Amino acid sequence: MAKQQKQRPMRMEQRGSLEAMQRLEGRSDEDLAAETKFKAAAYAILGARAAERYDAKATRAWYSRAIAAARPQERLQLRRMADASIALAERRAGDLKDAVEKLGQRPPSNRQLLILQFMGLLAPPPGSSILIRLRGYAIIIGLFVVLLAIGFGLAKLVALPFGGVGTIGGFLLGIVLIIVILGVMALLGRRRQARARAKAAG
Structure with a gap:
């Protein structure tokens, strides 16, 4: 023993x-x-x-x-x-x-x-090779252009009841809208991850 x-x-x-x-x-x-x-x-x-x-x-x-x-x-x-x-x-x-x-x-x-x-x-x-890195830069630029276009469209739509907005103002307002939307999405994503971690720990 x-x-x-x-x-x-x-x-x-x-x-x-x-x-x-x-x-x-x-x-x-x-x-x-x-x-x-x-x-x-x-x-x-x-x-x-x-x-x-x-x-x-x-x-x-x-x-x-x-x-x-x-x-x-x-x-x-x-x-x-x-x-x-x-x-x-x-x-x-x-x-x-x-x-x-x-x-x-x-x-x-x-x-x-x-x-x-x-x-x-x-x-x-x-x-990574130069071509792969350039591809990454091209994707980022493409995403920026797409988001800018979406933001511009949303700004034009939001401003319609108030008499519309000019091109420069539309782009600026669109950038603000996109930043707000991305910020809200990031916040919701972090909260979801926190709940998932808490659930896994519990």
């Missing part, structure tokens, strides 16, 4: 630093970077946070340090986590879906993947 009691803490310790991630998630980046006991878990969290900022270089760097600090039996799982995070940071929707499935988790929804893919078109990952 005494022997079993001695072995139990050893087995708990052998579960590795990956299980410490839940305890470390609430810490700041500075605290995680200074972590000494569970380095692999801390560096993996920093890599995941860098991926959420779409910083592929930092994501790779933190996961490289995490894998180097991990036990051999933990490295495969960390590599899979790194693949998913790097795919997110580089906005590669298809690779992200495959990597998340390899982790045994539910992949992002088709809408989330579509948004990520669209972001990849607008802001290609570092190292």
